[in-house]
Amino acid sequence: MSEKTILQKLGVLADAAKYDASCASSGTIKRDSTGTKGIGSTGGMGICHSYAPDGRCISLLKILLTNFCIYDCRFCINRASSNVPRARFNPQEVVRLTLDFYKRNYIEGLFLSSGIIRSEDYTMEQLVEVARLLREEHRFGGYIHLKTIAGASPELIARAGLYADRLSTNVELPTEAGLKSFAPEKTSATIRKTMAGVRVGLDDAAEALRGRLLKKAKAPRFAPAGQSTQMIVGADGSRDDDILQSATSLYSGYKLRRVYYSAYSPIPDASSDLPPVRPPLIREHRLYQADWLLRFYGFSRAEIMEGADDGMLDLTIDPKLAWALQRRESFPVDINRAPREMLLRVPGLGTKAVERILMARRLGAVRLGDLAKLTASVKKVLPFITTPDWRPGGLTDSANLRARFAPRPEQMSLAL
Amino acid sequence: MREVILHRPGDFAEWRDAARGLLAAQVPPEDIVWRQADESASLFADIAPLEPKRTVTLPRALVTTLDRVICHRDPAVPTRLYKIVWRALTDRRLLERRTDDDIDWLARADKSIRRDLHKMHAFVRFRRLGEGEDGRESFAAWFEPEHRIVRLGAPFFRKRFYGMDWAILTPDARAIWQDETLTFGPGGTRDEVPDSDVVEDQWRMYYGSIFNPARVKINAMRAEMPKKYWHNLPEAQDIGPLLAGAGARVEKMRETAVQLANPRSDKWRVRGEEPAVVAQHGATTLSELAQGINACTRCPLHCNATQAVGGEGSAEARIMLVGEQPGDREDLVGRPFVGPAGQLLDDALGEAGLDRAKLYVTNAVKHFKFEPRGKRRLHQNPSTGEIDICRWWLDQERALVKPDIIVSLGGSALRGLTGKSASISSVRGQPITLAQGERLVASVHPSFLLRLPDRQRAAAERSAFVADLAAALELAKGSRT
Numbered sequence: 001m002s003e004k005t006i007l008q009k010l011g012v013l014a015d016a017a018k019y020d021a022s023c024a025s026s027g028t029i030k031r032d033s034t035g036t037k038g039i040g041s042t043g044g045m046g047i048c049h050s051y052a053p054d055g056r057c058i059s060l061l062k063i064l065l066t067n068f069c070i071y072d073c074r075f076c077i078n079r080a081s082s083n084v085p086r087a088r089f090n091p092q093e094v095v096r097l098t099l100d101f102y103k104r105n106y107i108e109g110l111f112l113s114s115g116i117i118r119s120e121d122y123t124m125e126q127l128v129e130v131a132r133l134l135r136e137e138h139r140f141g142g143y144i145h146l147k148t149i150a151g152a153s154p155e156l157i158a159r160a161g162l163y164a165d166r167l168s169t170n171v172e173l174p175t176e177a178g179l180k181s182f183a184p185e186k187t188s189a190t191i192r193k194t195m196a197g198v199r200v201g202l203d204d205a206a207e208a209l210r211g212r213l214l215k216k217a218k219a220p221r222f223a224p225a226g227q228s229t230q231m232i233v234g235a236d237g238s239r240d241d242d243i244l245q246s247a248t249s250l251y252s253g254y255k256l257r258r259v260y261y262s263a264y265s266p267i268p269d270a271s272s273d274l275p276p277v278r279p280p281l282i283r284e285h286r287l288y289q290a291d292w293l294l295r296f297y298g299f300s301r302a303e304i305m306e307g308a309d310d311g312m313l314d315l316t317i318d319p320k321l322a323w324a325l326q327r328r329e330s331f332p333v334d335i336n337r338a339p340r341e342m343l344l345r346v347p348g349l350g351t352k353a354v355e356r357i358l359m360a361r362r363l364g365a366v367r368l369g370d371l372a373k374l375t376a377s378v379k380k381v382l383p384f385i386t387t388p389d390w391r392p393g394g395l396t397d398s399a400n401l402r403a404r405f406a407p408r409p410e411q412m413s414l415a416l
Numbered sequence: 417m418r419e420v421i422l423h424r425p426g427d428f429a430e431w432r433d434a435a436r437g438l439l440a441a442q443v444p445p446e447d448i449v450w451r452q453a454d455e456s457a458s459l460f461a462d463i464a465p466l467e468p469k470r471t472v473t474l475p476r477a478l479v480t481t482l483d484r485v486i487c488h489r490d491p492a493v494p495t496r497l498y499k500i501v502w503r504a505l506t507d508r509r510l511l512e513r514r515t516d517d518d519i520d521w522l523a524r525a526d527k528s529i530r531r532d533l534h535k536m537h538a539f540v541r542f543r544r545l546g547e548g549e550d551g552r553e554s555f556a557a558w559f560e561p562e563h564r565i566v567r568l569g570a571p572f573f574r575k576r577f578y579g580m581d582w583a584i585l586t587p588d589a590r591a592i593w594q595d596e597t598l599t600f601g602p603g604g605t606r607d608e609v610p611d612s613d614v615v616e617d618q619w620r621m622y623y624g625s626i627f628n629p630a631r632v633k634i635n636a637m638r639a640e641m642p643k644k645y646w647h648n649l650p651e652a653q654d655i656g657p658l659l660a661g662a663g664a665r666v667e668k669m670r671e672t673a674v675q676l677a678n679p680r681s682d683k684w685r686v687r688g689e690e691p692a693v694v695a696q697h698g699a700t701t702l703s704e705l706a707q708g709i710n711a712c713t714r715c716p717l718h719c720n721a722t723q724a725v726g727g728e729g730s731a732e733a734r735i736m737l738v739g740e741q742p743g744d745r746e747d748l749v750g751r752p753f754v755g756p757a758g759q760l761l762d763d764a765l766g767e768a769g770l771d772r773a774k775l776y777v778t779n780a781v782k783h784f785k786f787e788p789r790g791k792r793r794l795h796q797n798p799s800t801g802e803i804d805i806c807r808w809w810l811d812q813e814r815a816l817v818k819p820d821i822i823v824s825l826g827g828s829a830l831r832g833l834t835g836k837s838a839s840i841s842s843v844r845g846q847p848i849t850l851a852q853g854e855r856l857v858a859s860v861h862p863s864f865l866l867r868l869p870d871r872q873r874a875a876a877e878r879s880a881f882v883a884d885l886a887a888a889l890e891l892a893k894g895s896r897t
Contacts, residue, residue, distance in 0.1 A: 007621055014625035032575035041576040047538045048640060050651055052627040053659050055636025062626060081677035100615045101622075103555065103580060104542045105573075139579070176719060189723060196722040196748040249720045252788035253747075265630045266669045279631050295790075360514045370515035 004087050012087040016067040016078050021230055021260040025059045025108035025143040028165040028225035033141050040141025047108055060111040061101050065089055065126055069115030073183035075235040077267040078115045084269055091130045102142055109143030124152035131163035150194045161201045166225035169194045174246040178236035195254040198227045202255055226257040234280040235264035241311035244290055244301045261287040286313040293320055296351055297344045316406045321347040331384040331396050336361050348380030418443055418462045423453040426487045426564030435498055440468035445502050450494035478504055478511055484529045487564045532562045536569040539645050540584055543613040554581035558609040564588050574598050585609055616650045623651040629662035702731055702816055709782050715805045717783035722747045727778025727813050734892045736776045736819035740828040740861055744793050747784035752777050757863040768885035776817045780832030781806045803831045820895040822854045823888045826861030855891055859884035
């Protein structure tokens, strides 16, 4: 086998990395290159430099260091028993690609993951080495997201946190049973322990920051953009309830910034016991909506599940609306009087619209005609609110309220 | 009617100076016509010099917004902005009036500018011009923003690309960063910028490879990367072919779904050692016990906890401390009593004259039981059932360490040690002998002390706690002789 060119390796190792949903480059500290006179800046919201035709943002150079892997996770394109072409970058090659792309403003930084080669520690060491080269040899100030290899030693995790903005450890499947049957080499205990290690690193860094002698004293660095994880949706039999239960437990225990839900997508050379072709994209979307309700709208998992059927979210309507339809006795709410927590529960009102309403009503009553300036979804909001000149009357309790929102059955559309 | 001619569209200083003079002279919006320099002037305009009648100050937030919105391409912008500042002078809360028509317009115009800026930061594509003798590289980009935003957008690139020289050219203006100085100049043309770059092949390879053909979502892509930007994005030329080939690629995946396993994979795979099976028969050493506890699935608490937390300390300990269960920090770190309650315990041990290293410290329940609440885990008391199931491990710890004295910290520990639920007060202060022969000193859990809001009571309870520990030490000394 002849040595692959950089271009060929890039093809293989980007292809192998695309099943990791995360591409976020936000939430880290402000940095710029003025001080270092190198290149690279971060801070504020991340930037999506491009979009692929799958609608996903391209913010980072998301690649694997290698797709050789000693594990045999059935849902994974890179599992040992798969026949995909294999390739391996050396750390310098990844550094070169990252800098070349970054200088042309293609990317915000690097998201580096890897198949497991030799051992967890060896693999983690390689990832850390790339990040070290970028930061120390090239004064690179852009965003770095490193995958933490579950089971890698705490010392390596600590070093990764020193260079990376974000660390992530994928839980892959929401239940222990799922993991056992689909990822024989992984255990949720090892994964959780690794996440706990990252959380301890984050806590210790925060503690040290508070305990500084002087305000300007340099604080120790540890993954300022925190940690995240990913769950695959639809590969095993887990219900949405299981997934959200796992997510709430993870958010509470490990200070995760994000849980990513990734619809299981067919892979070349798939294992025969996995569902074929169509990835459950709408299910994935509903899970993200539910996740948002948990984090920004004050909903509990149990409440979200009130609008679900046998532990599965409604695919036709969004989870907040599904909840509201089960809880019609709580509506309509008075837009001019309701507290923020209740406004957040009105279907159609997002966090920004709620802030705008709160601001506007301090200066006078909000009327029906004002709504269009405050929210983009007036039609959706109407059955659930009152204003001095609007009452939904029987609309709130009407039997066909659901049908009003459910999209009409549509023809299957082709890709183009 | 007064006429103001603006020569530099998008230039905030020019508009601001004109507006300031007009506001000071109290010229109302309806008496002004704002014109661009290339529009024909009116013959009847008032040209008398303006006489300042008042001083003008505007809220800072408004000025920042005006500075952005002046870059908007809508020719009505200077007129509309003047109307807004005119109103702002008498209405200090104007910006908060989200339902006001002028403010609604301003918010939308500002949003459009900010979006355009964001897209500029995202979609500028540099091409390499060359490299200086000192190794400093230089790059250039051609970009066509919707509004006149080069002035606003350039500082971002200076902060990001300090270590290289660059130029961004647009039809209206150019920004140039060299010799560590940012300068602005006139608009340019596309052919001033190279038409290719060596790295573009790699970038297009990346773009094509990161695309997942099984989840085509064209509208999502176009909403965020509108077509008007495509002709300056090297990767966009591949969108058509990628979409055209997507169906066939997915079809091929379906057809080739089942294949034989990669024959070389056995060579790569190294099987991890199977965890030793201790659980069923009981451990004969503490390290064996630790392995067993680590792998425990006797009750469902292991499902959500990070790890089991077994006891730790001296195998020859005369005194064993038994708490309730690991807390948040213990669960993360994997050691007992290392959180806030552990800190209090350590202090109290010191005051009682006990050395923690010579003790054996453990819990009645080995996994953390909690209720997730947002970003925190709220401690939940273990049920009697959970305590009783976990006695399996506690009993073995007792049998292996063989302490003379056991201090129970809290009610759960009492239950775990005696198998019966009893109030602490009913057994506190009078050591009892357990069935296995150890002497039991009952006390409270240190986290109980942390929760007491009343200072005096907390101090009293703390002294009692230290006294219990000291009593345990005395008992231990007595039993040694």
